[in-house]
Amino acid sequence: xNTNMPPDLLAIGHVAKDLTADGHVIGGAVTYAAxxxxxxxxxxxxxxxxxxxxxxxxxxxGIPIHIVPSPDTTTFINTYQDGRRRQILKxxxxxIRGADIPSAWRGAPLIMLGPMAQExxxxxxxxxxxxxxxxxxxxxxRKWNELGEVSPTVWNGATLLPHVSAAIFxxxxxxxxxxxxxxAGVCSTLVHTHGGDGCRVYSDxxxxxxxxxxxxxxxxxxxxxxxxxxxxIRFRESNDPVDAAIFASCAASFCVGAEGVxxxxxxxxxxxxxxxxxxx
Numbered sequence: 001x002n003t004n005m006p007p008d009l010l011a012i013g014h015v016a017k018d019l020t021a022d023g024h025v026i027g028g029a030v031t032y033a034a035x036x037x038x039x040x041x042x043x044x045x046x047x048x049x050x051x052x053x054x055x056x057x058x059x060x061x062g063i064p065i066h067i068v069p070s071p072d073t074t075t076f077i078n079t080y081q082d083g084r085r086r087q088i089l090k091x092x093x094x095x096i097r098g099a100d101i102p103s104a105w106r107g108a109p110l111i112m113l114g115p116m117a118q119e120x121x122x123x124x125x126x127x128x129x130x131x132x133x134x135x136x137x138x139x140x141x142r143k144w145n146e147l148g149e150v151s152p153t154v155w156n157g158a159t160l161l162p163h164v165s166a167a168i169f170x171x172x173x174x175x176x177x178x179x180x181x182x183x184a185g186v187c188s189t190l191v192h193t194h195g196g197d198g199c200r201v202y203s204d205x206x207x208x209x210x211x212x213x214x215x216x217x218x219x220x221x222x223x224x225x226x227x228x229x230x231x232x233i234r235f236r237e238s239n240d241p242v243d244a245a246i247f248a249s250c251a252a253s254f255c256v257g258a259e260g261v262x263x264x265x266x267x268x269x270x271x272x273x274x275x276x277x278x279x280x
Contacts, residue, residue: 007064008042009033009233010105012124013114013139014074014093015048015056018221025260026059028074029114029136032225034060035264036251037112040233045105049094049119050074059261066102070094074116078221085172085220087150089142092117098127110236112229113164115139122160132165134232136225141173154179161187165235168228171195189241191231191248193224198249203241210245213253213273219263220256226264227252250274 016028030046037044038060048056049068056065072091079086096119109131113120116139125133140160143153152174161167166189169175175183175192183190190202198212230251235244250273254265265273 006043007045007105007108009037009044009110009112009229010047010101010108010128010130011037011044011112011114011229012047012096012101012120014096014116014119015050015054015059016116017050017054017073017075017091019075019077019090024054024075026054026056027076027222027260028116029138029225029228030112031056031059032222032255032261032264033112033114033229034063035261036226036229037233038063039264039266040230041267042110042233045108047096047101047105049096049100051091051093066100066105068094068096068100074119076116080220087142089117089144089148089150093119095119095121096124097121098124101127110134110232112136112232114225114228117142117144125160125163132232132236133163134228134235135160135164135167136228137167137169138173138224141169141175156182158186165189166191166231166241168193168224168231170224172224191227191241191245193227193252195220195223199227199245201241201245208242210242210249213250213277215253215257217256219259221260222263223252223255226255230270247274250277 011030011033013030018027046065050073070093074093075090077088111130111133113135168191170193193199227248231248234247255263
């Protein structure tokens with residue numbers, strides 16, 4: 001691992017071991033984020049925490065990864081019914097703090113925060129010097145009981161949200177109207193994704209709707225993480241939150257149309273689908 005190469009994008013959060021009937025696959029927000037950024041031509045690095053039972057390097061070939069050792073790996077059982085996700089959390093990896101980030105990576109201009117199970121210390125931004133930070137906040141919106149059954153929890157984000165460029169969440173996170181209003185009071189941009197119904201973007205004091213790109217859904221896993229990363233990359237290019245959401249929705253449409261990471265699209269594929277949409 002070369003930790004001295006200056007990165008374009010740093011993704012921070014747990015890789016996840018998603019249990020399946022055939023064994024397991026490596027997922028988690030940072031996995032989809034890193035592969036998306038790589039496909040879009042960026043130099044991406046990852047800071048994560050996991051046990052020795054998984055190999056993040058095999059899941060993210062060619063991507064430098066700094067692993068905070070942990071006795072356990074964050075492990076989920078995900079099931080879907082009527083478009084809604086039910087989760088069981090079997091194990092949780094270690095905490096990730098600012099001191100865990102290699103010094104050569106702290107100046108990355110783009111930061112993607114992708115917690116899965118409340119693993120990111122909210123003071124982590126004190127160690128970073130990013131131009132833009134996008135937080136996919138799902139990991140702060142989960143709690144679980146002794147059986148591992150995951151349910152929504154209240155999180156006001158007061159120490160983190162004022163310092164991020166955009167916070168992204170989904171219907172699966174089950175936020176209340178009161179929570180969303182509270183976030184809007186401290187975060188300049190919010191993006192609320194609705195799966196096949198597109199998303200809505202809060203910026204400059206108003207909500208605007210962005211439709212989804214029609215796709216035959218095969219596997220929704222990771223689509224929100226692809227969306228968040230594509231949003232971050234495009235927002236830096238255009239400085240337009242709605243334009244970034246359109247680009248991100250297009251990127252996510254490829255993800256849901258294939259199994260796992262097979263649906264991560266290149267820049268050329270996304271640009272072509274955007275062109276076709278504009279001309280239709």
